[in-house]
Each structure stands twice: as structure tokens, then as C-alpha cells.
Amino acid sequence: xxxxxxxxxxxxxxxxxxxxxxxxxxxxxxxxxxxxxxxxxxxxxxxxxxxxxxxxxxxxxxxxxxxxxxxxxxxxxxxxxxxxxxxxxxxxxxxxxxxxxxxxxxxxxxxxxxxxxxxxxxxxxxxxxxxxxxx
Ligand SMILES: [Fe+2]
Numbered sequence: 001x002x003x004x005x006x007x008x009x010x011x012x013x014x015x016x017x018x019x020x021x022x023x024x025x026x027x028x029x030x031x032x033x034x035x036x037x038x039x040x041x042x043x044x045x046x047x048x049x050x051x052x053x054x055x056x057x058x059x060x061x062x063x064x065x066x067x068x069x070x071x072x073x074x075x076x077x078x079x080x081x082x083x084x085x086x087x088x089x090x091x092x093x094x095x096x097x098x099x100x101x102x103x104x105x106x107x108x109x110x111x112x113x114x115x116x117x118x119x120x121x122x123x124x125x126x127x128x129x130x131x132x133x134x135x
């Protein structure tokens with residue numbers, strides 16, 4: 001049983017971005033499964049490393065579109081991305097220091113990100129990019 005299920009409330013309407021977001025949902029599910037099977041510690045390290053890669057690829061996909069089409073909300077949106085990058089760096093440090101309850105902290109943070117960032121902030125640029133011919 002999946003912890004999170006992809007649904008339309010998360011769909012932005014831009015295929016590359018949606019595929020990357022599905023990848024994040026999948027990552028959260030894998031971490032959740034690993035935790036419930038007592039493999040949380042190993043998977044946590046992999047999750048954090050994947051998050052580092054994810055931010056590099058995924059945020060640059062979104063921001064390249066913003067820059068190309070002059071998305072008016074780009075500034076505040078990029079600030080949220082920067083906050084995410086800082087949080088992941090903090091997780092990385094926490095992992096190296098064996099911080100207690102870190103896996104729950106990561107799960108909580110990613111769950112909130114799906115609700116607050118993807119389903120609100122990211123959804124907002126979907127129609128804008130669609131109007132510029134990006135789908
Ligand atoms: Fe975003």
C-alpha cells in the first residue's frame with residue numbers, strides 16, 4: 001500500500017514537471033516503505049542524496065521555463081526552491097551527525113512540500129506555461 005498516491009490535485013499540466021513530481025512522490029513512498037520495514041536508516045541516506053540530485057535537475061527545469069517566458073512569480077517561487085535546497089543541506093548534515101528522528105523530519109517536510117509548494121505554487125505556473133505552448 002502506497003503512503004502517497006498521485007492525484008490530479010498535484011498535476012501542474014506540464015508533462016516534464018509532472019513526471020519529475022511523480023518521481024518525488026515515489027521517493028517519499030520508498031522512504032515510507034523502508035521505514036516501516038526497519039530499513040529507514042539506509043534508505044534515508046539514499047533519499048537525501050536523491051533529493052540533492054532532484055533539486056538540481058527539477059528546480060532548473062522549472063526555473064528555465066520561468067526565465068524563458070518571463071514568469072511574473074519567478075522571484076518568490078525561486079526563493080521557495082532556495083529554502084528547499086537549504087533544508088536538504090540541513091538534512092544531509094543531520095544524517096552525518098546521526099540526528100535523532102531525522103527520517104520523520106524528512107517525511108514531514110516532503111509531505112508539506114507536496115501540499116504547500118507543488119499543489120499551490122507549482123500549479124499556479126501550469127496555465128501560464130500552457131499559454132506559452134508548453135504542455
Ligand atoms: Fe517549484
